[in-house]
Amino acid sequence: MRFSQEFKLETLAFIAFFATLPLYSPNLVLFSEYGAADALMPPFVNTMMVVAALTGAASAWFAFRRNAALFATPQLIISSSVLYVGGFALFVAGLGVEGFGNEGVMIAAGVAVACGMVPLCIAWGTYLALFDLRQALFYLAIMVGAASFIALMLSSVAIEPGLVAFGLLALIGVALPCVKAVGGKLDRGGADLPSRDGDRELGYLVGGSSTVSADGKTDAREMLANVRRMASVAALPFAGLLVFAFVMGVRKFMVFDAFYVETLGGIVAAIVVLPLSLLKIDRPLMSFVYQVFLPVCAIVLVVLNAFPFGTVAQWLAATLSYVFYGIIGILALSSLCAMAHAREFSSPFIYGLTVACFMAASFLGISFGSVSAFAENAGPILLVISTMYFGFVVLAPLLSSWRREGASEREVRRGDGGEAQSELSRRIEAVAVRFELSPRETETLSYLGRGHGIVFIAKTLVISESTVRTHVKSIYRKLDVSSREELLELIDKG
DSSP: OOTTTTOOGGGGHHHHHHHHOTTSGGGGGGGGGSTTHHHHHHHHHHHHHHHHHHHHHHHHHHHHHTTGGGGGOHHHHHHHHHHHHHHHHHHHHHHHSTTTOOHHHHHHHHHHHHHHHHHHHHHHHHHGGGSOHHHHHHHHHHHHHHHHHHHHHHTTSOHHHHHHHHHHHHHHHHHHHHHHHHTTOGGGTTOOSOOOHHHHHHTOOTTOOOOOOSOHHHHHHHHHHHHHHHHHHHHHHHHHHHHHHHHHHHOOOEETTTEEHHHHHHHHHHHHHHHHHTOOOSSOHHHHIIIIIHHHHHHHHHHHHTSOTTSHHHHHHHHHHHHHHHHHHHHHHHHHHHHHHHTSSOHHHHHHHHHHHHHHHHHHHHHHHTSHHHHHTHHHHHHHHHHHHHHHHHHHHHHHHHHHHHHHHHHHHOOGGGHHHHHHHHHHHHHHHHTTOOHHHHHHHHHHTTTOOHHHHHHHHTOOHHHHHHHHHHHHHHHTOOSHHHHHHHHHHO
């Protein structure tokens, strides 16, 4: 796999966007140098988080029920960029201009930044969908590591040059989505290439709209089903991302009283993930990551966390925990990019939901951190929360394997209660025999016939998405069908 494939230097503008993104709390450390920051930062941050969570959830719902392509329109991207940059300008003016700043100004700035940030996150996610999993791991490790280093530098410079640098980064970060949206290329992941036939056959085009039913309850059930399918692919890193968001909100942890540990975690995590993305193994990379690499890291942290609170080992565990969360964050972002690349879900649905959940977890963490009884014991409580997640990381592969074995046994033992599924299995098997499908194609067809998509099949069969696409193309060719609907109709006829 060539990492240079479809890569453009302009993609590095994501570093500038990530370095200003208030989702990542170290990016706001620069503004704490203002004397009024203690009083005026909370209204801005709390408002931004609540509004971003609501906007993200609304975006995911609208993308699912209506038309995801709306989020690639120039009008929306340009107006969002104006809100994002303008909101930060209002925020800085409220902090720095004497007599101007008050709670109302901070709330207005928070609303503007949040409303601009969500469509921009979706736009960048759509653009980065040109990367497959390994490419996403490689490039996002570089870009997140560089953005974390920039955040570290901005936290250590004087406020005046820091503001100039932050403003330039913000403008660079919004420029590329605007240019791509105006050029009509944003909804193709930024690639100047035609859509692949395999993607078009399955209808997984970026920016595609969902089928809208007249029944709102049906739509809600279908959306929840999509969320469950997404969770089956990226539950482990996504859960870690939310734990990280909660922990960042509860308490800030400084290393040597010099800089926040989140920035160190991002830099070191990038160094760790970079060679991981280049690892050559026969099985899918994420299977190795989830079943071997992350559990080993988690076991080490669980052992270190077992030492008494306040000891050197426990301090090391606390520091390395942020490195672990940084790794989890890069894995989560890469999984989301790969998910958008596979086109099983639209980018607005994926990233709208992600922003909503992340902001909700951050706001929950801040709320808990402001409770005096919780704040006084924040260290031990966070230690317990982190240890629970590390244990989940260790147990998740075992539980997943146990569930797969249990599902296989239930399928074998199923009686009258599974009559419909058994009949479907017989029809799928009959189609496979009639059209002389290979064993792997038959296995793939069994999941396609039950309505599962590319990502789910790849995760379940522990094979790469590109291999699944190859099987799907072969199945479509042998069955002489061109859409999922024709495939299901053929299976129904037996």
